[in-house]
Amino acid sequence: MLTVRNIRVAYGGTVLGLRDVSLDVPAGAIVAVLGSNGAGKTTLLRAISGVLGEHRGRVEHGEITFDGESLLSRSPAEIVAAGVVQAPEGRRIFSGLTVTENLRIGAFGKRDRSATAHARRLVYELFPILHDRGDQRAALLSGGQQQMLAIGRALMASPRLLLLDEPSLGLAPALIAQIGHIIADINERGTTVMLVEQNAAMALGVASQALVLTTGEVSLSGPAAALAANEDVRDLYLGGD
Numbered sequence: 001m002l003t004v005r006n007i008r009v010a011y012g013g014t015v016l017g018l019r020d021v022s023l024d025v026p027a028g029a030i031v032a033v034l035g036s037n038g039a040g041k042t043t044l045l046r047a048i049s050g051v052l053g054e055h056r057g058r059v060e061h062g063e064i065t066f067d068g069e070s071l072l073s074r075s076p077a078e079i080v081a082a083g084v085v086q087a088p089e090g091r092r093i094f095s096g097l098t099v100t101e102n103l104r105i106g107a108f109g110k111r112d113r114s115a116t117a118h119a120r121r122l123v124y125e126l127f128p129i130l131h132d133r134g135d136q137r138a139a140l141l142s143g144g145q146q147q148m149l150a151i152g153r154a155l156m157a158s159p160r161l162l163l164l165d166e167p168s169l170g171l172a173p174a175l176i177a178q179i180g181h182i183i184a185d186i187n188e189r190g191t192t193v194m195l196v197e198q199n200a201a202m203a204l205g206v207a208s209q210a211l212v213l214t215t216g217e218v219s220l221s222g223p224a225a226a227l228a229a230n231e232d233v234r235d236l237y238l239g240g241d
């Protein structure tokens with residue numbers, strides 16, 4: 001579904017964000033991308049979503065395709081329209097707007113009303129709290145609820161491939177587990193997921209495949225279960241237990 005081939009990304013012409021990254025996200029999968037701070041995880045998502053230019057970054061080499069079509073020359077809005085939608089990291093939601101207004105923004109530009117209604121039903125099924133608190137300002141939600149709103153907003157665009165940037169960031173362990181279950185649920189209902197995470201335990205628990213980014217390169221990749229059993233991954237990302 002998504003292929004990334006030999007991508008090289010530079011910021012401001014010199015700092016290398018990604019050196020030579022290739023990966024595949026097959027339809028129906030959950031693919032986890034692990035790596036420590038500065039490894040290039042966010043850069044990879046920006047390249048796929050077409051927003052590198054907003055950060056003075058540029059793809060210098062390589063190709064990214066979705067269903068065989070190149071994404072590299074497309075605008076961020078065209079990439080969303082093609083079905084590739086990123087939920088913002090942490091809780092970059094519109095805190096001054098209500099929950100319902102935030103969700104409506106997720107469907108902005110969508111002409112297909114029945115698809116939007118379907119997406120809204122799915123969001124309320126997955127996150128009943130967003131329905132119950134629809135009239136409240138997003139700023140009043142708890143951290144976990146704001147994360148749910150960020151994911152819900154992305155789902156309102158009816159993605160075929162959902163990109164998640166650190167959905168566990170700043171959440172207590174019980175909430176991280178809950179977010180993990182929700183990601184699995186979203187996937188089972190038909191959305192392919194690429195999950196960028198520092199929380200390797202959660203990510204490897206829900207993913208089918210995974211890869212580790214190290215200083216802008218893929219240092220390991222394979223079935224998530226194989227990575228979870230890998231000694232280096234256990235030492236570096238799973239606390240060595």
Ligand code: ATP
Binds near residue numbers: 011015040044055056
């Ligand atoms: P984190 O989890 O801390 O966000 P990351 O794995 O997402 O880390 P990136 O943010 O993609 O890593 O950073 C990869 C490299 O690119 C780092 O060396 C970083 O300093 C550099 N970088 C990222 N954004 C920019 C930018 N806007 N301008 C210059 N360099 C950048």
